[in-house]
Amino acid sequence: MDFEAVAKYSALHLKPAGLSLQYGTAGFRTKAGHLDHVMYRMGLLAVLRSRQTKSTIGVMVTASHNPEEDNGVKLVDPLGEMLTSAWEEYATRLANAEEQEIQSILTEICQKEAVKLHQYASVFIGRDTRPSSEKLSQSVIDGVSALGGQYHDYGLVTTPQLHYMVCCQNTQEHYGKATVEGYYQKLSKAFGELTKQASSSGDDQMCLKIDCANGIGALKLKEMERNLPKKLLIHLYNDGTKEKLNHLCGADFVKVHQKPPLGLEIKPNERCCSFDGDADRIVYYYNDTAGHFHLVDGDKIATLISTFIKELLMKIGQTLKMAVIQTAYANGSSTRYLEETMKVPVHCTKTGVKHLHHKAQEFDIGVYFEANGHGTVLFSKAAEEKIRHMAKEEKENQKREAAKMLENTIDLINQIADRRVIDTTDAERRAVTPAGLQEKIDELVKKYRVSRAFVRPSGTEDVVRVYSEADTQENADSLAHEVSLAVYHLAGGIGEPPQPVC
Numbered sequence: 001m002d003f004e005a006v007a008k009y010s011a012l013h014l015k016p017a018g019l020s021l022q023y024g025t026a027g028f029r030t031k032a033g034h035l036d037h038v039m040y041r042m043g044l045l046a047v048l049r050s051r052q053t054k055s056t057i058g059v060m061v062t063a064s065h066n067p068e069e070d071n072g073v074k075l076v077d078p079l080g081e082m083l084t085s086a087w088e089e090y091a092t093r094l095a096n097a098e099e100q101e102i103q104s105i106l107t108e109i110c111q112k113e114a115v116k117l118h119q120y121a122s123v124f125i126g127r128d129t130r131p132s133s134e135k136l137s138q139s140v141i142d143g144v145s146a147l148g149g150q151y152h153d154y155g156l157v158t159t160p161q162l163h164y165m166v167c168c169q170n171t172q173e174h175y176g177k178a179t180v181e182g183y184y185q186k187l188s189k190a191f192g193e194l195t196k197q198a199s200s201s202g203d204d205q206m207c208l209k210i211d212c213a214n215g216i217g218a219l220k221l222k223e224m225e226r227n228l229p230k231k232l233l234i235h236l237y238n239d240g241t242k243e244k245l246n247h248l249c250g251a252d253f254v255k256v257h258q259k260p261p262l263g264l265e266i267k268p269n270e271r272c273c274s275f276d277g278d279a280d281r282i283v284y285y286y287n288d289t290a291g292h293f294h295l296v297d298g299d300k301i302a303t304l305i306s307t308f309i310k311e312l313l314m315k316i317g318q319t320l321k322m323a324v325i326q327t328a329y330a331n332g333s334s335t336r337y338l339e340e341t342m343k344v345p346v347h348c349t350k351t352g353v354k355h356l357h358h359k360a361q362e363f364d365i366g367v368y369f370e371a372n373g374h375g376t377v378l379f380s381k382a383a384e385e386k387i388r389h390m391a392k393e394e395k396e397n398q399k400r401e402a403a404k405m406l407e408n409t410i411d412l413i414n415q416i417a418d419r420r421v422i423d424t425t426d427a428e429r430r431a432v433t434p435a436g437l438q439e440k441i442d443e444l445v446k447k448y449r450v451s452r453a454f455v456r457p458s459g460t461e462d463v464v465r466v467y468s469e470a471d472t473q474e475n476a477d478s479l480a481h482e483v484s485l486a487v488y489h490l491a492g493g494i495g496e497p498p499q500p501v502c
């Protein structure tokens with residue numbers, strides 16, 4: 001390793017004194033001004049990971065749904081998955097290391113992980129539209145270069161696009177062409193064919209209003225539009241030309257406030273959706289004729305997708321094992337519906353795509369969604385081969401058609417991913433510390449009907465998240481307030497005590 005080059009570049013990307021960060025739910029996230037050294041060091045780490053896996057590794061510069069002033073970085077593993085957890089730990093150590101410790105940490109990682117120093121290294125880099133992202137991605141490039149790695153800077157891309165490129169590159173383009181154009185072509189073709197096969201009444205003209213959160217989704221949809229079937233009319237809102245990223249818009253805003261984003265007027269039964277800042281979340285919504293707002297969040301999307309797939313599986317007569325993976329944030333009634341009515345097994349994991357993705361890989365078909373709209377469907381290699389074979393060779397027309405629909409579904413879905421005093425267990429549904437907090441929450445939950453509540457430290461923002469569910473909106477709000485007061489008192493809250501939701 002050329003430690004001289006590492007040190008020389010490192011001096012250009014100094015760590016602010018006393019700063020300590022953690023590779024959290026989705027990489028590092030904090031104020032953009034604190035991240036220069038982290039970016040440089042993640043460039044270094046990506047080179048080591050690339051040498052160890054003998055594959056291309058992705059580095060995405062984004063802070064997703066966080067405010068525009070924040071930024072962040074996440075590493076993408078060879079098949080487009082999130083970085084494996086052992087390496088998250090190295091990432092944290094490297095990010096927090098003092099200048100003089102960098103060399104020894106790099107050496108230690110190489111020894112532990114048997115990294116061959118002369119192995120070719122390749123890193124794909126992408127970034128979102130934040131004003132700070134361009135400079136920060138230059139710092140990643142410095143890190144890659146310092147260790148003699150090659151890089152391809154894709155510039156402005158969505159998180160799913162970068163995951164796709166990495167997967168294409170490492171599968172010798174079996175998954176698709178490793179270009180933005182290749183991405184549009186693959187997805188648009190599958191979408192066009194699937195909508196032809198699955199057409200239903202009223203679909204001659206499909207309209208969709210899209211809130212792009214003032215982020216990258218707007219740029220990329222504008223590029224993709226020419227590939228989409230003519231009968232799909234898309235209208236973009238919050239396209240970043242006027243307002244701030246994620247401000248009063250985007251998937252997180254719509255999910256949390258249960259209302260449409262700023263700047264998007266909805267007429268009854270118009271179909272609308274919202275992305276987040278790096279376009280890896282989507283939630284749908286509409287107003288009914290009485291003007292009531294209805295959200296189709298990740299829980300509902302997972303239910304619809306698994307219903308759709310289950311029907312097709314029945315048609316092709318295959319007994320492939322399907323499961324839905326959720327987090328503690330899934331509404332209890334969606335879990336009950338899936339298990340009791342749909343008879344689909346449901347599993348619960350910790351928050352963050354990486355946990356859901358991991359669990360979903362255990363099944364022939366794993367449908368995973370976070371309530372906030374992050375998610376996808378994974379098909380095992382064996383399931384995919386069976387389906388593709390039937391789509392080609394099956395003699396019975398109906399079965400072959402159903403298999404083709406499943407095949408198009410596979411191609412349409414991008415199968416890749418993409419406060420600390422409170423400690424939790426049971427997929428984050430119970431708090432272990434501080435003492436007495438869980439008992440207090442249990443006591444409060446008992447006061448309300450069909451209620452649930454839990455708390456956990458956020459891995460992307462400096463907050464404790466409080467979740468509550470009850471028979472009415474008022475009761476859910478009141479339970480949330482009581483739980484947040486318990487957190488405030490028992491977990492050392494700062495500032496004013498939490499106020500009731502109005």
Ligand SMILES: CC(=O)N[C@H]1[C@@H](OP(=O)(O)O)O[C@H](CO)[C@@H](O)[C@@H]1O
Nearest residue numbers: 025026352353370372458459460461
């Ligand atoms: C409750 C919630 O929505 N949490 C989000 C949020 O993580 P936190 O660790 O809760 O800050 O951001 C993650 C990355 O976008 C996303 O995966 C996750 O679902």
Ligand SMILES: [Mg+2]
Nearest residue numbers: 064276278280
């Ligand atoms: Mg995101």
